[in-house]
Amino acid sequence: METKVYQTDQLHEAAEKLKKGELVAFPTETVYGLGANALLPEAVKQVFAVKGRPSDNPLIVTVADFTMVQDYVDNFHPLTKKIVENYWPGPLTLIFTIKKNSLPSVVTGGLSTAAFRMPANKKTRELIKLAGVPLVGPSANTSGKPSPTTSEHVYHDLKGKIAGIVDDGAASIGLESTVLDLSDSNKAPVILRPGAITQEDLSKLLGVTVALDGHLIRENEAPKAPGMKYKHYAPDTKVLLVKNNDWEKAKVWVKENHLRAGVLAGPTISEKMRYDTACVFMYSKDTAESAAKGLFAGLRALDNKALNLDVILAEIYPEEGIGAAYMNRLKKSASQHYFTPEN
Incomplete structure (x- = not known):
């Protein structure tokens, strides 16, 4: 067709x-x-x-x-x-x-x-x-x-x-x-x-x-509205949410494990990580509004098979205003998984 x-x-x-x-x-x-x-x-x-x-x-x-x-x-x-x-x-x-x-x-x-x-x-x-x-x-x-x-x-x-x-x-x-x-x-x-x-x-x-309603629907449950599944919006590449005070630890973890990592974040964190990771998708501003607008495009860009990434590290924002919507989608794309050095 x-x-x-x-x-x-x-x-x-x-x-x-x-x-x-x-x-x-x-x-x-x-x-x-x-x-x-x-x-x-x-x-x-x-x-x-x-x-x-x-x-x-x-x-x-x-x-x-x-x-x-x-x-x-x-x-x-x-x-x-x-x-x-x-x-x-x-x-x-x-x-x-x-x-x-x-x-x-x-x-x-x-x-x-x-x-x-x-x-x-x-x-x-x-x-x-x-x-x-x-x-x-x-x-x-x-x-x-x-x-x-x-x-x-x-x-x-x-x-x-x-x-x-x-x-x-x-x-x-x-x-x-x-x-x-x-x-x-x-x-x-x-x-x-x-x-x-x-x-x-x-x-x-x-x-x-x-x-x-914070209830997350698992695969065997019938949702009342779209987008309520526990896992959703997910690229093939593993996504990890990084808390604001964990980016330096994430940088060390990437180096020690010889990983190809992508970063999905605003300008401040992107600048800190750009020389220590394989690639960066930078939101236009350090705001939840910019993050919301760029989230899906960023996940798609970093999930490109040609990049051959092992992991995508994503910035979190406070869950208030549109930040609640951003985090709702981001958490589901990561299956609720946060970065820890044991990842």
């Missing part, structure tokens, strides 16, 4: 592919999504096959406007209006209890709930309008690997497997959306996956304490 890269003036062509049940990747402000007609079970099944994604992992339904959501949900959480007015379109996914049999079970993972998102990317919202149907939109990559933040990442993973990719440059945020559970109207909202819209943001807006 030829995988075509669509530009702005070719959205009609891409939409026609989606209507017919073919797969087209699309840009968002978070990561690139793998689009399929959410109302065609056979098209959705192709998404699982192409990604190698477990079928118990529910898919996010991507919409162009809130009216689309109302086709599938009739019992909204009382805080829905305030949340939607403030954060849609944007990097926030909302989970609702849906009307019975309103969406194919392959989309929901057999659950009575479904996740919906309206991305900020105008090209993608226009694509959905042209297709006339909601799209499933998991990350457009091989399942479990670092998510794609450019069309080139998508092409690398899925070339020849999907009909096309709508190109709109690099994602501005770089981490998947916050997932907020609104499925129980009698309970306060709960964050199932942290993202750029933070726990602090939502609690302040809503005037209630929005909890962050």
Whole structure:
């Protein structure tokens, strides 16, 4: 199969592919999504096959406007209006209890709930309008690997497997959306996956304490939202998280064990380590925002087989604000493993 890269003036062509049940990747402000007609079970099944994604992992339904959501949900959480007015379109996914049999079970993972998102990317919202149907939109990559933040990442993973990719440059945020559970109207909202819209943001807006569910789903458990697995976003190369006061020890450990190590960090640590390691992927600034934007691109760059690395050493940030989302992804890419001299 030829995988075509669509530009702005070719959205009609891409939409026609989606209507017919073919797969087209699309840009968002978070990561690139793998689009399929959410109302065609056979098209959705192709998404699982192409990604190698477990079928118990529910898919996010991507919409162009809130009216689309109302086709599938009739019992909204009382805080829905305030949340939607403030954060849609944007990097926030909302989970609702849906009307019975309103969406194919392959989309929901057999659950009575479904996740919906309206991305900020105008090209993608226009694509959905042209297709006339909601799209499933998991990350457009091989399942479990670092998510794609450019069309080139998508092409690398899925070339020849999907009909096309709508190109709109690099994602501005770089981490998947916050997932907020609104499925129980009698309970306060709960964050199932942290993202750029933070726990602090939502609690302040809503005037209630929005909890962050820290439960990690293992391989034999069914998640309620994407990205909840214990191990996820992982490159083939081993990743170790390095605490701020352990970088000198890590440098010694690399030398003593004759390892080819890569470093994934901001400018300060990158400068300290660049002459003692095989290669460095440097975030643009020493901030959690820069780290979040560069994480997946960095993991992909350092996982290049040509580099032949033994290990990737990654910088950690405080788990507050977007740092919580960064650490959520980084910990899963490392299977929760921190550097110790015994590694």
